[in-house]
Amino acid sequence: MRRYLFTTDHKIVGLQYFWLSLIAALIGVVLSVLMRYHLVYPGSSLPLLQRIWPTSAAGGVMTPELYLSLMTMHGTIMVFFVLSVAPQSAFGHYLLPLQIGANGMAFPLLSGLSFWLTAAAFLVLLSAFVIPGGAPLSGWTAYPPLSALGSIAGPGEGLGQTLWIVSIAVFSVASVLGAINFIATLLEKRRAGMRLLAMPLTCWNWLVTAILSLLGFPVLLSAGVLLLMDRHAGTNFFIPGGLVVSDQAILHKGGSPLLWQHLFWFFGHPEVYIAILPGMGVVTEVISTFSGRPIFGRTMMILATFAIGFLGLLVWGHHMFTSGMSPYSSIAFSVLTMTIGVPSAVKTLNWIGTLWGGRIRFNTAMLFALGFVSIFVSGGLSGIFLGQPVLDLYLHDTYFVVAHFHLIMGVAAVFGIFAATFYWFPIMFGRMMNERLGKAHFFLTFIGVYCLFLPMHVAGTAGNPRRYPDFTNFEFLAPLLPIHLFMTAAAFVTALAQVLFLVNLFWSMRRGKTATGSPWAAETLEWTR
Amino acid sequence: MPDAWWLPRAISSYASAHDVQFTRTLIITAAIFVASQFGLALTIWRYRARDLSPVESKRSGPRLELVWIATTAAVFIGLLGMGARTWASVQFSPAPSDAEAVEVLAKQFAWSFRYPGKDGRFGRTDPRMVNEAGGNPFGLDEGDAAGKDDIVSATLRVPMGRPVQLTLRSLDVIHNFYVRELRIKQDLVPGMQIPLHFQADVPGTYEVPCAELCGLGHHQMRTTMTVMPPSDFDAWKRGQSQ
């Protein structure tokens, strides 16, 4: 017990992060299934809900505020505790030292500390579900004044919002500590003779991800501190004057809601690259291994990774085209945003280039890597619409945006996690995962996510707003219900299919075929240790 | 596919220009989608492992990469440029001076609209005088004569074929005014007064949802925009300002 509590062993820390993100993913999926169910059956009663939330689900019927708080927690849990944990902190801690021939991370103490801070942040966040008032309803983006005014702005906006901010602040500190550890390890702990350029692509992606974390999370932390002060110390960073909420005049004045948006998205956009880059690294290595060919355009891949990281720090304003921001800023942000499609296209070309002329073996890891490429292209293409202000003025805050980011983050990044799990399972658990179950899981999931998210673009094109607990108040939304029913059905099936993964994971840990040596005939160092 | 499963009808020349750019983007992205998914499938099929199939060790050359970079950059930036003028016409050109002025006020969870009345001037408002139940959602200051003839309405009416200049305000949190048929939306930010102008050319009544999460009633914050023949609109205004 003590061993796990105070460990600084990078492998155990990696596993701790892995299990944390798995628990978070399960919670996140359950929340999303509840949401999808409510959207198509808004008045229906689910007795289980009443047991958990007696006030906001009286009679088992989900209230709008409960829906919005589930949505807020779904987004927060998935973005932070799944996508900012598994790809980087879980697989990174475990595999990075192995891949560079180091005997551990540069600062083992930071490994343990960053995990426990992350775990603490997770518990603080989850506690919002059980405190009076419940979880916040302002979305994972927490825009003030809605998030700054306290419970007068809505249920969950009291203690729940405060817990949310504290959780994110602690998570930010944990992430920065982890980033420092990763950067120092990658730059200084490579075994003698491994030049930087010889580092595996996974390591390059972990490096750029760590740099983005290093630069982005402090900004989120500062925004969180300012928001806490507006809420509890009476300051006016984000709250302007002249507000009247529920017939009560608010005494704050002089602040700017847009200031929060700039600070938040300065972090928030690099965050999505933090979520996807490690997965891209895994996909690159997996495709290369199972095509039997070296990575096509290896140096370009490394340059493209840096280009994505660098440009990723400059495009945050594309989340703010309708915010009231200066149109001149919009021009600059949109040009940079369209530009960031170029290194992504380079990566796609190089993945296909690696496959071309190869001898492709189709195991589960490879299937998820190939699925990643397909989904990444699909999700990226909707970005071409959204990056243009003229089109974004129509599509912003509709289901078109929800489709876009779910394809890239909710699917592609998760495919990266699946690929990494199957690929590195032999190292992490000494056994092989079951291929039959793995392939069944892949095909059901691949078809399921396309059924779920492709039609969502149609709903968005029709102007279906997002973050609506139900669609009963607008005539133009009624004809879209069949699409939503289809998506809910797809969501159910896809969620159920993940059981195959869980079964495979836990069964293989105990009873999987023993792995020896380098089961995949891969050429990177982790297989030789 | 039902009509309702796509862009609703465009009711302004701006909306039509938007749809041209939307279609352009759709064609290009659809082409890329088909080409890349098909290309991926073809590659996987052709190079699936069969016994004794050789592995070609082609190396990438900088030329292929650079051509690819130049092509994708040209397509993405070019596409952006093609839509730029349309967008700029909304964002950079001011409304014509004879535009119909309307003030929009959003609050949790209702919309209010205000017209300046016969004197052409908006009366002063004060948040302390906001009284929803008493019929004063804007908080019109009784002491200001200019406000006496202001027309307050829960729905938006605009004259067909005439420019309209909205001034968007919020009383509490961020909301968003979204008219699908105009293809525009704009956040209403507390502490800011944000202008938005358009010209609607097709009569009818159009639903207006709120498009920025504003609390538990976000999905219920509904109003309508009615585009009326100019004579009807003028008659309505005259009838209102008694």
Place this chain on the structure above:
Amino acid sequence: MDSMSAVELEPRRNSVLTGLAAAGAATTMLFAALLSAYVVRRGISDDWIPLPSSAVPFASILPSVGVSLLLSRARKKRPPAITGFLLTAAVLAGISAMMHLWVWKGISLLASPSASFFFVLDSALLVYMAAGVFALLWACKGRKAITVEAVSYYWLYVNALCALVLAFLFVWR
């Protein structure tokens, strides 16, 4: 599967310095965010009252500059003599922090947005100064050359940061 589980006792110099540089980058971003917010907030509001001009904040830099001077001397010395330098430096750092807190007494949080920023920025600075004191005491305990070197870079950075932040708060106002 036999991996290192003990904390490394002799971190290589490069790792420490790289880690320190990374931490410096993160800290720079934290203060860059707060200072940008400061500049923006000052620009948009009509309720801005500049902070009272005072020499005390700048005087507080003097002891902490003293810390850096002592550390640069300490780096040239051998272990037994270092302790004296480090402990004196810790005392000076404490004095500097006290002077910050003295300035706190004269400023009321809600008087103006400038005051709000002062408290946020100065609290952050004090956190870093406290960490710096802890680091000085830690260096006494271990007395390794790399630790003293790292702590001396740390305090150079903290001094520069303090000067910058105080300039924003009390000069540019």
